[in-house]
Amino acid sequence: MPLWSQSLIPTLRENPQEAEIPSHTLMLRAGLIRRLSGGLYTFLPLGLRALRRVERIVREEMDAAGALEVLMPALQPRELWDRTGRYEAMGDVMFKVRDRQQRELVLGPTHEEVITELAAREINSYRGLPRTFYQIQNKFRDEIRPRFGLMRAKEFSMKDAYSFDLGWDEADASYQAMYNAYTRIFTRCGLRTRVVEADTGAMGGKWSHEFMVLAEAGEDGLVECEGCPYAANLERAERRAPDAPPPPQAAADGAAESPRDVETPGCKTIEQVSAFLRCEPARLIKTLIYTVNGRPAAVLVAGDRDLNEHKLARALETGDVALADDATIERVTGAPVGFAGPVGLDIPVYADQGLRGISGAAAGANRADTHVTGVSLDRDAAVTAYYDLAAVREGDRCPRCGGRLREKRGIEVGHVFKLGTRYSERLGALYLDEHGERKPMVMGCYGIGVTRTLQAVIEQSHDDKGIVWPAAVAPYPVVILDLDPSVPASAGAAARLAETLEARGIDVLVDDRDERPGIKFHDADLIGFPLRVVIGRRGLEQGKLEVKRRTEEKAEMVAIEAAAEAVAARIREWSGGVKE
Numbered sequence: 001m002p003l004w005s006q007s008l009i010p011t012l013r014e015n016p017q018e019a020e021i022p023s024h025t026l027m028l029r030a031g032l033i034r035r036l037s038g039g040l041y042t043f044l045p046l047g048l049r050a051l052r053r054v055e056r057i058v059r060e061e062m063d064a065a066g067a068l069e070v071l072m073p074a075l076q077p078r079e080l081w082d083r084t085g086r087y088e089a090m091g092d093v094m095f096k097v098r099d100r101q102q103r104e105l106v107l108g109p110t111h112e113e114v115i116t117e118l119a120a121r122e123i124n125s126y127r128g129l130p131r132t133f134y135q136i137q138n139k140f141r142d143e144i145r146p147r148f149g150l151m152r153a154k155e156f157s158m159k160d161a162y163s164f165d166l167g168w169d170e171a172d173a174s175y176q177a178m179y180n181a182y183t184r185i186f187t188r189c190g191l192r193t194r195v196v197e198a199d200t201g202a203m204g205g206k207w208s209h210e211f212m213v214l215a216e217a218g219e220d221g222l223v224e225c226e227g228c229p230y231a232a233n234l235e236r237a238e239r240r241a242p243d244a245p246p247p248p249q250a251a252a253d254g255a256a257e258s259p260r261d262v263e264t265p266g267c268k269t270i271e272q273v274s275a276f277l278r279c280e281p282a283r284l285i286k287t288l289i290y291t292v293n294g295r296p297a298a299v300l301v302a303g304d305r306d307l308n309e310h311k312l313a314r315a316l317e318t319g320d321v322a323l324a325d326d327a328t329i330e331r332v333t334g335a336p337v338g339f340a341g342p343v344g345l346d347i348p349v350y351a352d353q354g355l356r357g358i359s360g361a362a363a364g365a366n367r368a369d370t371h372v373t374g375v376s377l378d379r380d381a382a383v384t385a386y387y388d389l390a391a392v393r394e395g396d397r398c399p400r401c402g403g404r405l406r407e408k409r410g411i412e413v414g415h416v417f418k419l420g421t422r423y424s425e426r427l428g429a430l431y432l433d434e435h436g437e438r439k440p441m442v443m444g445c446y447g448i449g450v451t452r453t454l455q456a457v458i459e460q461s462h463d464d465k466g467i468v469w470p471a472a473v474a475p476y477p478v479v480i481l482d483l484d485p486s487v488p489a490s491a492g493a494a495a496r497l498a499e500t501l502e503a504r505g506i507d508v509l510v511d512d513r514d515e516r517p518g519i520k521f522h523d524a525d526l527i528g529f530p531l532r533v534v535i536g537r538r539g540l541e542q543g544k545l546e547v548k549r550r551t552e553e554k555a556e557m558v559a560i561e562a563a564a565e566a567v568a569a570r571i572r573e574w575s576g577g578v579k580e
């Protein structure tokens with residue numbers, strides 16, 4: 001029978017300085033974790049119990065979906081990462097080490113390389129497919145900004161899974177199976193998640209979804225449609241183009257103005273130019289000089305919009321887009337930085353679809369201190385292509401239904417990717433089909449931040465007294481507060497109830513500390529056990545004890561003989577807490 005007095009549960013009265021968001025504060029205050037150094041945490045007994053319960057749910061659902069559990073090394077040879085080109089691509093996020101023979105190794109930030117290499121060696125024929133493998137293991141990432149406790153750590157637990165299929169349709173089925181399993185996992189953890197379309201970024205691949213926990217503290221921006229199920233990470237979010245560009249201000253008679261150079265001394269920013277020319281920002285053509293695959297290109301968005309680089313990269317089907325340096329800008333525009341415009345440029349020009357058909361607009365003149373007004377984009381510039389490039393924001397129109405998009409913040413707890421054949425081709429994960437033809441396996445990869453999920457549960461489920469654990473992942477579903485542990489009758493009643501509950505498969509912690517009742521109540525609320533049983537002198541005299549859910553205001557008095565069943569009945573309601 002676990003006794004509080006024998007454990008290590010260092011609850012804190014005050015909010016620790018190091019924590020900025022509620023879940024981080026509560027994990028420290030409830031004595032679940034302790035910081036070792038930036039982004040590195042130790043799990044204390046209660047925190048570890050909660051983590052194990054999340055892991056167990058993940059394992060059960062992965063197994064139920066037919067995935068096979070494996071365990072791969074965290075240490076991996078650099079050479080493997082060179083073969084996929086990701087040693088470079090990952091950059092400083094990877095922790096790099098050497099062994100005594102000076103061989104270079106990395107601490108795995110993820111495991112596509114290792115698992116694909118395994119599949120390449122061990123699976124040779126269509127008979128060995130499909131297979132999905134998973135592991136629950138610590139990942140290492142040298143994050144630029146580790147913060148918020150377990151939310152963004154340098155070492156964290158991930159459940160990663162990888163599917164290998166014969167072809168694209170089959171891979172879609174594996175993807176769907178993982179997607180469905182993720183939905184069940186988060187629901188069982190008591191989390192409400194929002195699935196959003198996501199960018200595929202450095203992973204490569206065709207398609208991906210993220211599972212987001214909506215929260216103010218979320219590091220990801222997302223939009224959701226008020227009229228249909230469309231939801232997307234801001235990195236990927238699309239918008240329906242406006243029906244028409246804003247009408248020209250000047251040419252009221254319908255005749256389009258012709259371009260005219262105007263001196264704009266010292267006006268470089270949109271605000272300066274807009275004020276000087278008395279032209280609304282939406283009618284300015286913001287011209288950004290980028291390098292795309294090493295070559296300069298101009299990218300245009302309306303002056304009141306931001307460019308989304310992720311969307312630019314995807315539209316141009318490359319990972320290699322970057323703002324050009326000043327020297328390049330001056331070379332291709334012939335003007336100092338701040339006066340670039342699309343008219344007369346002889347590099348590719350990619351424009352946001354929102355600019356299509358715009359006239360009477362202003363842009364940089366590619367000459368110092370000069371802008372050009374009266375620009376009709378299609379007439380006056382050679383636009384190579386229009387794409388949806390602008391960053392989406394609140395109030396934009398849904399790409400699916402035209403409804404209004406609303407902005408939210410979220411914590412990414414899970415991510416599923418359709419990877420395709422990028423890794424299997426580079427690492428030789430090929431199989432022989434029925435006709436003896438060699439083909440690359442089609443892959444998917446799937447991640448759940450296990451430690452982040454645990455903290456996200458707290459971020460979503462707490463009140464001003466502390467954590468409110470869903471029963472399925474609570475460190476203990478039941479706490480028994482023995483208010484008089486030195487009185488044998490009280491200690492005896494607590495022990496008997498605990499044993500009865502344990503015999504029924506219900507885990508219980510007994511608070512037998514020599515502490516004032518106020519402290520025990522306070523700590524029980526802070527840690528957030530779903531059910532609290534109080535054994536006190538007055539109740540005992542009547543043969544009764546108190547049972548209360550964490551979410552209830554008032555306790556119920558229950559006869560001691562009926563207490564075990566009363567607790568079990570409540571646990572059954574929640575399910576998950578009983579091992580039967």
Ligand code: ATP
Pocket residue numbers: 110141143150151152153154156158412413414415447448449450451452453
């Ligand atoms: P993020 O965008 O938050 O950096 P990511 O997209 O790089 O995450 P993935 O490679 O998709 O992360 O990893 C799978 C899951 O691992 C994520 O959905 C997230 O829950 C978790 N995760 C990623 N990085 C961290 C971290 N530094 N600390 C804790 N959990 C993390």
Ligand code: MG
Pocket residue numbers: 412415
């Ligand atoms: Mg991700």
